[in-house]
Amino acid sequence: MEVGRVWLLVLMLILATAAKKPDPVREAVATFDQKAFLENIRTLASDEFEGRSPGTRGEELTIKFLAKKFAEVGASAGNPDGTYFQKVPLVGYTIDTGASLKLIGSRGELSLKFADDYVAWTRRLVEEVQMQGEVVFVGYGVQAPEYGWDDYKGLDVKGKVLLMLINDPQVPDERLFGGKAMTYYGRWTYKYEIAAKLGAAGAIIIHETGPAGYGWNVVRNGREREQFTIDSGNKNLGLCPVEGWITYEKAEALFKLAGKDLAEAKRAALERNFRPLALEVKAELLLKNKLRYVDSHNVIAKVEGSDPKLRNEYVIYVAHWDHFGIGGSGADRIYNGAVDNATGTAALLELAKAFSKARPKRSVLFLAVTAEERGLLGSAYYAEHPLYPHNKTLAVINIDSMNVYGRTKDVVVIGLGASSLDDYVRAAARLQDRVVKPDPEPEKGYYYRSDHFSFAKHGVPAVYAESGIDYVDKPKGYGMQVRERYVSQDYHQPSDEVREDWDLSGAMQDIELLFRVGYEVANAKRMPTWRPKSEFRAIREASLRGK
Template sequence: MRRFVLAALLATPGMALAQSAPPISVETMKAVTRTLSSDAFEGRAPGSAGEEKTLAYLEQQFAKAGLKPGNKGSWLQDVPLVEITAQNVTPLTITGGKTPLALAYGKDMVVGTYRVTPHIDVKDSDIVFAGYGIVAPEKGWNDYAGLDVKGKTVIVLINDPDWQTPGLTGPFNGRAMTYYGRWTYKYEEAARQGAAAVIIVHQTEPAAYGWNVVQSSNTGAAHVADAANGHMDDTAAHGWMQLDKARALFASAGKDFDSLAAAAKVKGFKPVPLGLKASVRFDNQIKKQISHNVVGILPGREAPDEYVLLSAHWDHLGRCTPVNGDDICNGAVDNADGTAALVALAEANAKAGPARRSMVFVALTAEESGLLGSAYYGENPVYPLAKTVGGANMDALAMYGPAKDVIVIGPGKSQLDGYLTAALKRQGRTATPEPTPEKGFYYRSDHFSLAKHGVPMVYFETGQNLVKGGLAAGQAAAKDYEENRYHAPSDEYDPNWDWSGVQQDVGLYYMIARDLADGRDWPNWTPGDEFRAIRDKSRASLGAAK
């Protein structure tokens, strides 16, 4: 992680600067958020009746805002998915140790699969502790070194080995999470190693959310991209277990969890066979389906074949673990309000008239299932990524009221920081680096899928230094949402919300997008960034300068 340096945020020379944003319609944002997060949309799960209602509504709203259908005369881009719902899940049983264990589904552990198969049966699989489950040759790090785990069950820790390190220096960027720390990576690497199953030990601080989030996100229908091999090269089972159950499991093996977890932080750690066996069985209800991204465009007046991309995901969890009898995860903040902002931005830009470049607005599916809609767009772009100048992604706009700052996710990574700085200056606000870089937000939303293909994308969150109440009030509000509403049925529309801060933030997105769309520059990643080479290659393919 690069340090947050003022020099990295200076405006790019020669970029077109828009005037301050026109008023972004709060009434539009309220109406769209209220509608999309209503119980009638059933939590907007891909492939559900809620998706059908969402698509029809967004097509209507995009057209009303002034957009044109963005995919060869259609509003929709097909995204082939497979819905997999685990059923009849047995307890995860642990045998061979001092004390047999049976971990209950939902309460003690969650488990699922990416394999498109009607039945999963992991039987008497040897258990291995593989530290953080990381193989990073460029860092000389291999948690699987010296042990074949084919057919075995690996237990791994969440986040990176140095997540408790103060500051942003260390083998894995210190406090800042890298992609190696994400649960998605842990699953991917275990599959590459040939493991039969992988179980992540849940700890609230390094995971960045409580067990309630793990449970609600992993006990309903899951979605994977449709694949010719049915994902049979993935692990048969993957999931999470509660920390206290991990401690009990290690104790049954005659091992101390805390001691081994500490050892796993040190380079040269070797995987530890625990002398235990794991078994779990479940059936899968499988349904192949086509979900959809919704694509609209405002054609450019001078360079219509150059594109600026604005995105937000329309999906949420659908029906989830009930809380007080409520089983609809409405996703009002996550991400009905971001989708509403996308509509309001389309409306504002249409009223302003065509920009020099085309502006593309994409409401993405299956973000909650692992960024599947944006990944599909990245691999099958409606508009060439080499001709996509850059863009911005909006996810979970916070209802805290106006703030003096914004929190920049991934500061110093690209020249888009300069566009954000210029827009902030026009509002009299400042940029603040992530206060919790260990949470890995850069890898948790749809901008990441575009970044992996070289497209610079800016992503920021509502600031916590509030006009009313300062930093203490902002931190308290963020904590309250994370602990009480995030990925829960209580993330519902509130007519008493203060939209002034959201309007302010969406105004920043307007200015950044309009500056890009009216300009001639091609912002790039900073030298040495992980995505710079990909961008340079794609631009060079067009004979363009790097």
């Protein structure tokens, strides 16, 4: 052979080997299977699964199905105890709605009616709780060191009944409290947490429709029904004894009992130098509680990392498997929860299959959590009892209710700007010729209303991305139209079922995008970080220092 020919042969050989060199990402992406995805959604959302309510036969079927499927796609048991399950002890509590809230001031007394004037409950696991204490108005009730803001100014509020405003201080300075967007300080959950931390006897939030984002009807509805909370093992004595809301009108009346003006106090609360206002009114309430203990389960699977030095670090995908079970009075009583969240749960199975092919350096966990619909309880329980350390967990990627209407040109990141995970989403979106957009309604605080938030609270960078609203080959406005139709007709209704006209190509597009995000993080040199203005950054830094 001539020399030239030999070279050509060598070159061809090199090229052939290069072409055959396995590309794990391409191979992994090739495993995504729309038919299998739909089949799994059908099973999860079937009537047989009875709406997947925690602690029911529907739960039993669901968690067994998921464990079997995870094993089939090559993901091992995720709990270090060798199982696919993490037990989540829940408690159902039903409060006595006949109780009345008594307010006693020097200028008279008021007796408030449950549901019409106020609502209150206890998440402490006790049969009876008696609240008795002086009412103190604490403005927004916020302690935010990163904004140099403290509504308490060192006042000892132990044993007091705190009265506070909803949302975060809507100050003109856009740099404070995220401007128009709601920060965690604005959520009612935060208000009850800070009250508990400061040892208050009660925490009552003054309702206002605008700042809350919903009317009094939403606050009062369903309070007579059983609610759920986590059994933390100490009868939940770490929680504030009484938590509740009061209507704006009754809060005004309460102020009048003290000879004070609520509107004036509200204005003062917008100032950094606000001081708590003792109202010289006593609040009294006796609550009786009926308790029911229920064991539920998170399902967890794992694909071990390929690098022995990095495999004890983790990326977590989370999706809630639960929905509302059976109830209501209509002809169809099964809350199938097909979109919410059989789609996200089935996506976990697709992702586990792909990762078991691709195996990045770090390990990847697939966490299907319970009781999201009851207040993010399954994810909160995991976050409080993590099976893998938070400071070894690089990121959490949440999937809740996938797009069933086709491909989109955009991706919406809820809480865009919170962490460097945005960059991963942008890079993955670019590969699909899609653009990343912020949440169109940041004032509603959606970032704080699904499972990724349970992790953010413990400092773990968390991202929640969804299909956008700009659909490929669809008229303008189509995206908002289908979204509004879903929210008004099917969201949290028995009619959230698998439809024959679904187009899952958009969901597949998102699964691929989320796969790439997790894959890149699991291989990256550096850990993702919160942006400096994030309220979770300090928590993360402390956690990484081992505190």
